Amino acid sequence: QLMRLLQETDVLITSGAVSMGSRDHIKPVLEEIGTVKFGRVCIKPGKPTTFATVMIPQSQSLSQSVMHKKLVFALPGNPASVHVCFKMFVEPALKKFSGVSDNFQCQLPPISVQLTEDIAMDAERPNMARCTVYWDKASQKFHGYSTGSQRSSRLLSCKSANCLLRIPQKNGVMRKGDMCKALVIDSLIPDMPPTVDCHMASSGHDELHSHCQCGSHSATETHRERVLQNKIKIGILTVSDRASKGIYADKNGPVLVQAMKEIFGEECIENLQVQVVPDEDKRISEWLNKWQQEKVDLIITNGGTGF
Structure with a gap:
C-alpha cells in the first residue's frame, strides 16, 4: 500500500502506527523499502516521529525509468503530537520542497516570551507546550500562557495555540515572569489590557484562574474575542x-x-x-x-x- 501511494505522490504523511513499543509498524516497512533518516525525536509530544526517503522508479519513456526520491513523514497517532510535529517538521519541509530557497523562511519564526503563569518542566525531554501569546504594550514584550493540559491526546490544547513554548528539559518549574523561547505557528494576538490577567491554569483545567476577571469570556474564547477587549x-x-x-x-x-x-x-x-x-x-x-x-x-x- 505504501509503495502504491509513493508512486502517486511526492510526499507521504502517515498518522499512527509509530510508537516506542511493539506497535511501531511503519518504521520496519520504511527500513525495508527506503532509508530512515531518523526514527525518534527528543521532544514532547511526538517522540516516535519518523522521517524516511524512498527511491521510486518512474518511467520517462517506454524504455527508460528514472529514480525519484520520495519523502515520508510518519507521525504519531495522538492529535496534539500530530499538530506539533507537523508544524515543526513537515510544514518547513513542504515549504522547502515547494521551492522556497531561503531556509529561514521555511522555519517557524522564533520569539522570546515572558510567562504569565508557572509551567512545569520535564526531566526526560524538552516540552513543546502549546500556548497563546500576545503583545503587551506596557512591558513591550510578548506574554504567553499555556492552553491547559498538555496531554498528547488532548486536541483542545491546540485550539487556541499560536505558539509552541520550548520548555527546557529539567526538573522543576518555570516561574511566572521567566523568559522562554517560542516558535510562532499562527497569528499573534495584538495587545491585551495589562490589567487583565488572562491565562489558563496549567494544572490541566480549562477554567480560568479564580482571580482572573475577564467579564463573561471563557478560557475557550477565540483570539478575536480576546482582541475585542482592546480594539x-x-x-x-x-x-x-x-x-x-x-x-x-x-x-x-x-x-x-x-x-x-x-x-x-x-x-x-x-x-x-x-x-x-x-x-x-x-x-x-x-x-x-x-x-x-x-x-x-x-x-x-x-x-x-x-x-
Missing part, C-alpha cells in the same frame, strides 16, 4: 505619484484592507484609515505624524521604497 486602530498609506493624481486606481490599499479584516476581524478594528499620497517626503511625514498623534496601533505603508 485596534490601523492606518494604510499608499505612496504613489500616479495613484494620488487619479491616473490609475490604488489597488494595494483595498488588498491590505481586506487582509486586515481577515486577520483581525472587522469587529476588532476600531478605525481603519486609508490614504494615497504622492512620493514626497513632506506628504508622507504629515500622515505618519498625524497617525502617531492619534495613537494608531498599526501603520502599513506601501510604495515609496524604490531606488
Whole structure:
C-alpha cells in the first residue's frame, strides 16, 4: 500500500502506527523499502516521529525509468503530537520542497516570551507546550500562557495555540515572569489590557484562574474575542505619484484592507484609515505624524521604497 501511494505522490504523511513499543509498524516497512533518516525525536509530544526517503522508479519513456526520491513523514497517532510535529517538521519541509530557497523562511519564526503563569518542566525531554501569546504594550514584550493540559491526546490544547513554548528539559518549574523561547505557528494576538490577567491554569483545567476577571469570556474564547477587549486602530498609506493624481486606481490599499479584516476581524478594528499620497517626503511625514498623534496601533505603508 505504501509503495502504491509513493508512486502517486511526492510526499507521504502517515498518522499512527509509530510508537516506542511493539506497535511501531511503519518504521520496519520504511527500513525495508527506503532509508530512515531518523526514527525518534527528543521532544514532547511526538517522540516516535519518523522521517524516511524512498527511491521510486518512474518511467520517462517506454524504455527508460528514472529514480525519484520520495519523502515520508510518519507521525504519531495522538492529535496534539500530530499538530506539533507537523508544524515543526513537515510544514518547513513542504515549504522547502515547494521551492522556497531561503531556509529561514521555511522555519517557524522564533520569539522570546515572558510567562504569565508557572509551567512545569520535564526531566526526560524538552516540552513543546502549546500556548497563546500576545503583545503587551506596557512591558513591550510578548506574554504567553499555556492552553491547559498538555496531554498528547488532548486536541483542545491546540485550539487556541499560536505558539509552541520550548520548555527546557529539567526538573522543576518555570516561574511566572521567566523568559522562554517560542516558535510562532499562527497569528499573534495584538495587545491585551495589562490589567487583565488572562491565562489558563496549567494544572490541566480549562477554567480560568479564580482571580482572573475577564467579564463573561471563557478560557475557550477565540483570539478575536480576546482582541475585542482592546480594539485596534490601523492606518494604510499608499505612496504613489500616479495613484494620488487619479491616473490609475490604488489597488494595494483595498488588498491590505481586506487582509486586515481577515486577520483581525472587522469587529476588532476600531478605525481603519486609508490614504494615497504622492512620493514626497513632506506628504508622507504629515500622515505618519498625524497617525502617531492619534495613537494608531498599526501603520502599513506601501510604495515609496524604490531606488
